[in-house]
Amino acid sequence: MSVQSISQPIAATSGAKTAAERFSLENRLSAWQIGIAMSALSLGIFLGIMQGLEHAGIDLYSYIRPAFQSYYQGLTIHGVLNALVWTTFFITGFFTTAITRSLDLPISKPWLAKLGFGMMVVGLLMTAYPLFANLATVLYTFYPPLQAHWSFYLGLTLIVVGSWVAGYAFYFTYGAWRKENKGVKTPFIALAALITMVMWQIATLGVAVEILAMLLPWSLGLLPGTDALLGRTLFWYTGHPLVYFWLLPAYLSWYGMVPKQAGGKLFSENLARLVFWLFLILSTPVGFHHQYTDPGIPQGWKMLHGLFTYGVAFPSLLTAFTIAASLETGGRARGGKGWFGWIRKLPWNNPSFTAQNFAMILFAFGGISGVTNASYSMNLAVHNTTWMPGHFHLTVGSATTLTFMGIAYWLVPMLSGRQLFSPKAALAQAWTWLFGMIFFSNGMHMLGLHFGAPRRTMLGAAPYRDAAWNPLLMESLLGVTILTISATLFFYVIIMTVLAGKKAKEPVEMPIAESLDDSPTPAWLDRWRGWVYGAVALVILAYGPMLYVLVNEMQLIPLPPGFRVW
């Protein structure tokens, strides 16, 4: 049974309205969210280029004062804009389209969706002010007792809570769909997006408590001090599932949309559903693997979270098979023969497909270095070295970002009603991102592994910098250069599509892959309660005892008034 066919009852009730009319609010919301996301990304990438140059010994920050005061201010803005703003805004925008089209139902409580969006925008402005005024140069992890301006904390909270509210609008829409479609299985794309939003809801409780109960009151002078370890623990409670919040929308596209773009079908939809449920229960109880080198947390707890982290690698391994098999159905349907001949037949001239395919390839390597990071015994060799930015530029910087760019190549035409401006430039963008990221991330990985060069550090000015590091720093600079070209192409294509793209002859539609396997979906893959209880139970098991101890032992350590380290 195809995904489209099950929602026909609703479509039939909508009369003669065109999709553009039925979904005009959704289209406008998506367009705004994605537009803000891309604006943030453009500035975030610009600062990334500045950092790459600094590492190679070319410090341009002195030329852009007073707009940006220091490398570390630039690094903070790079992290917040790219990792938090670009991702969160793009994901809510993408889901606004994905969920409503997958259910073929407009948002049932528009005021809730508008409220969520409004909160996110206000939050962004409140976060931006202290960032640009150099009042919150605390990096995107804002570890206490680095103290940012209160507006930074409140702004971040509003962005997160705004994304929750956007999620509530999705849940109500799902509820309305369910009422009309009793006994029908939830379309895969809607299910995957909804699970991601529920996971996000559970996962962000940690950072919400950290900010609302500790950092915000402290920054307003209502609390005398902070507890560094408790702050880190609450941050990483959210910090690891945060990476799945970035990744799962990409998985959604790889499972639910890319097979269609490749001319094939989703190979095993039931397993794909299982994968998302597994992410719901396993994403959060793993945060201590970011704290292997922290004092004050018993080794046994670190080991347990390390074990769970291997567990959460399992759904990603399943994904690797299903996606490859789905693409193979596409390559063969397009006339591909033999063991590998189908690969050549994939639509390599389609920039949306190609970008996302390269995102998958880069993610395979990001996954391998991720498993290394998560390994209790090997983490010591790479923790807080440049290996880490090498790793996450393959994950959030490629698996997520390059996939979102690929999605933008159909989503922006769909929302704007215009044809993609230059598919050739968009293709070149995908290729340059692939090669730029290979050089950049290999240089960073190796520099961290072999020389222990620290991450988040102004390496160009570090007295312990060794001449032996230079070849690897140059390799990553080469990567940065190619990535600069790639990013320029991306923004060129998007801006020109919106401003000068030809009117699309037919409305662009969201790609929805059909399922190859038409065997029935077991009921337990479409029921929420057990999975949500399981997720909460695992979080309580993995975090409850340790959080109880940390809260009991909490020391709110004051710093001298006005103590500011940047």
Next chain:
Amino acid sequence: MHVDKYEQVWIRISIFVLVVFTLAVLTATVSAGIQVPGVEGRVDPNLITTPGASPWAAPSVRELAPGKYEAYVLAQIWRFDPGEIRIPAGSEITFYVTSKDVQHGLKIMDTNINMMILPGQVSKLKTTFNNPGTYDVVCHEYCGIGHHTMYGQIIVEATADTTTTE
């Protein structure tokens, strides 16, 4: 639930690989004595530098027995105290490190010493330096505008029986 037969094989391989990884990590941890910091109790960063109040009031290296040392290191913006540690090759040294102000990191190049340094907490790890040479001790957590200048050195001096090693 129907699952394709090749996919079933892949699922088994995936589980097998993850079990092997788990066993490998456990084996390496036990047999190679890999250690990560654990619980060493809390300290008050605003009191530790009061003379006589704690070992970090006068951070230093002490010889406990021939070839056995302990180092009390205080991290603060933007230096380690002591900034230079000299020990003979072949020494085992245990580090007890805490921070007086913000979070710091401590990594000793070419060793497995890698830890976060938090105000209020004590990070403890030990290692043995067999090869003479100079080892940079680098702060690897952002701690302010001078973060990249925060480093120290461990100078492992050759002794009569280690001069022949590299």
